[in-house]
Every structure is written in C-alpha cells, then in structure tokens.
Amino acid sequence: MQDESKHDEDEYRFPEGCVNPYAESLVIQQVLGHADGYPLKQVQRNLDELPPGLIENSIKSLEKVGVVVVKDTRLHMTEPLKRLADLSMVGM
Numbered sequence: 001m002q003d004e005s006k007h008d009e010d011e012y013r014f015p016e017g018c019v020n021p022y023a024e025s026l027v028i029q030q031v032l033g034h035a036d037g038y039p040l041k042q043v044q045r046n047l048d049e050l051p052p053g054l055i056e057n058s059i060k061s062l063e064k065v066g067v068v069v070v071k072d073t074r075l076h077m078t079e080p081l082k083r084l085a086d087l088s089m090v091g092m
Contacts (some may be wrong), residue, residue: 023050023058028067030075032085037074 030043040059047055059075062068069076077085084090 019061020054020058023047023054024062026050027055027058027062027075028081028090031068031077031081032090034077037071037076040070040073040075043075 026047027043030046031038043059044052044055059068059070063070066078067081069078081090
C-alpha cells in the first residue's frame with residue numbers, strides 16, 4: 001500500500017493522457033471570465049495549495065484537448081470553452 005502521507009511532486013506526474021479532474025477544474029475556473037487571458041503566475045499564486053507540477057500538468061492536459069491555450073505568459077480560454085461558459089455549462 002502506498003504511503004498516503006507522501007505529497008511530493010512526483011506523486012502528481014501523470015502519464016500522458018491521464019488527467020486530474022479536480023486540478024483541471026480549478027485551472028478552468030481561473031481563466032473563466034477573462035477575455036484577455038489570465039497571467040500564468042497569478043494562476044500559480046491562486047492555486048498555491050496544489051503542487052506547481054500538478055498545475056503545469058493540468059494546463060498541458062487541458063491545452064492538449066483544446067480547452068485552454070497558453071500565449072506568452074497568459075492562459076486563455078479557447079472558443080469551445082468560451083461557448084460553454086456563455087451557455088452557463090461551466091460555472092465560475
């Protein structure tokens with residue numbers, strides 16, 4: 001049995017294709033409502049209860065499936081996420 005008290009970054013490295021729904025939903029909530037994107041550093045600060053590696057992996061996973069996109073130093077919603085937000089299918 002794995003020691004559940006271990007909370008290092010290696011614990012949060014997911015194989016390609018795997019996701020962490022909780023962390024990804026927190027990342028999405030950060031970008032919702034920000035038409036000009038949201039600073040990546042601010043995402044890290046706002047989600048400081050999560051290990052940085054988990055946040056980075058969540059962003060990469062969301063980017064891979066077309067939910068968010070990173071441009072320079074900002075995280076942006078994609079058109080499909082904007083549409084879902086407009087339809088109130090994702091909450092703020």
